[in-house]
Amino acid sequence: MLLIALLLIPFATAAVSFFVRRRAAMEAANLIGFGIVFLAAVALAGQVLARGTVSLANGFFYADALSALVILLTAAVALVCSTYSIGYLRDDQQSGALGDDASGTEQLARMRTYYTLTPLLVFSMLFMAMANNLGVMWAAMEATTLASIFLVTFYGKVTSLEAAWKYAIIGGVGLSMALFGTLVAYYAGHRLPGSESLSGLNWSVLAQHAAQLDKTSMRLAFVLILLGYGTKAGLAPMHTWKPDAYSEAPVPTTAILSTALLNCALYGLVRFYILTSRCLGADFPGHLLLLFGLLSMGVSVPFVLVQKNYRRLLAYHTIDHSGIMATALGLGGAMGSLGLMLHMTFHTIAKSLLFLCAGNVYQHFGTDLFAKLKGSVLRAMPLTGVVFLMAMLAIIGMPPFSLFQSEFLILRAAFDGGHLLTGVLFVLFSTGVFTGAILHVGGMVLGPGGETAVAARRPWRDGSMLALAAALVVIGFWVPAPLFQLISNAARVVNGQ
């Protein structure tokens, strides 16, 4: 029942937002909808902890600890972004960024686009995380792209069209490879009994019989899936759409794309990793993942170092973290899997917080270039400045923040597993990103300020930001026991126990 509710509520929210013609009603629908979704996600996590797995409709919907964690993170980000976007879009409306015709119909149409497509995006992400059938999972993944294209073109600028085009075409090609991979995986299992029925492509069925899958086909399937879902996760060299889309979309959308959608893409990858490693052993998929993971980390270093635009800086940061998580998955084992799941959780909190801060700065100064900011953030916006700096320190892995723990765990997994080169490169690239981030964001927040007035209070945005910041600080010292249980159960799913 919970699973159905998790799908129906965002869908209903989208329908309501589409038909009501008042801003307040759309805001309320989104807020209430995502509030309920979050509660349902928490309840689902509780059920999964108690029962192990939850399934529905003859195994069509299926949630284990891994799905429950991804769903919980998606719902949390969606809720925070829905409160944030109320303030964000109202500000846009006042400043004329949504079009400035006197009647306000254009502004209302833009808002309707946002408040309708965001629940649809969340709907497809939740669907992906609970679809047992790998083909349905693919269709949901494709739906996330389709739902978010017009969010990228939200401001209707020439550059947003360019970003959306890259996003659509690169994403489309990537997902067609993922579909091919899904198809080959289906073929790999076509001699199992009952493979013609719908459940023949069910992950839970394939995972049980993984040893009997056709080995050559699984090899090809994993390569295609890695390229396909890797494109959505933004692994290098398929990452080029990411900085463009992230810097053009409205900030709350970017926060969702860079955390929840990244998690979903990795989730798809993890599901196939489990099948492949059970069929072929962990070495083949592991080495490929290490290759792409380290490449993504390496590619992001120079772009972080010379970056001029803070939203693009954060985008390259996401590519770096996507690489870190792929590396963790590639290392595998108990420690690598736990590192991956912890990192996914911590990154989701810290990165969405960073984008929300960046949104505050962007709306106040009206630019996303470091050069035009002249380092006056702390003076103009004391609260945002402090939180921005804190979140930045957290995401580059400074202790005492939690990302230090997860990255350290991944590093230990590398050295313990004898992956000496991986460990060394991991440290090297992390140092590069660390330097770039400190250099830019430190300068931006702390640098000598020009004469700017202190920004007015913004209850919706500051409230969402502070809530996330509180979560980031608390989780650095104390992970609630049920959440940790969920994370370690998810790691056990990845590790195949």
Add this chain to the structure above:
Amino acid sequence: MRPFLDMQFGERIVTLMAALVLVLQIAMVAQRWIVVHIRIFAAQSFFLAMIAATIAWYNHAPHLYIAAALTLVVKVTLVPLLFERLVKRMEIHEEIEPIVNVPLSVVIAGGLTLVGYVVAESFYRPEEPGLGHNALAVAISLFLIGFFTMINRRKALTQVLALLSLENGLFLAAISLTYGMPLIVELGIFFDVLVAAMVLGILVYRIRESFASMDVSRLRRLRG
């Protein structure tokens, strides 16, 4: 009535139509007008639907009839109609300018077909009866040529068509490898294809309005 029960005859029909699909794909690489491009895509999808129906008949896989019908509705009718209207509305008269010239493109497409056959060999199981041996090779070729066409085109709409023909390759691979995906997955894919065609169509229209051109090589403002 005998040919309608004879598996060998069925295989010949499938091979013949797969060959036609491949020829159309290469024709797509070679031609110069957008409207013709759209019609070739429609024709190619039509033959795909016929292949699906043939395989459904000879292998008693009734759900493939539904896939064939959906192909007729979505890819033979709706998507081409949508795109032709788009072309009319945008008043495009210019020719497609490929990056690699046409004769060389055709040679490259031929080479990719060869690659398709080599890859398909690794899936060939002589001991298993089935219709799909040649069809699979054609499917992989379609996939590769679709990729090449996407890189080779500058106009936004032709890139979308190349992406759709690449997807046609996947559909052919699905029906020849496993007699199609489970029905509900097939429905999901068709729904996605239809929505994607609409979304991309709108995007193409907006790009055309903003840049007064569909030339995507002009989209180069975002760097670094």
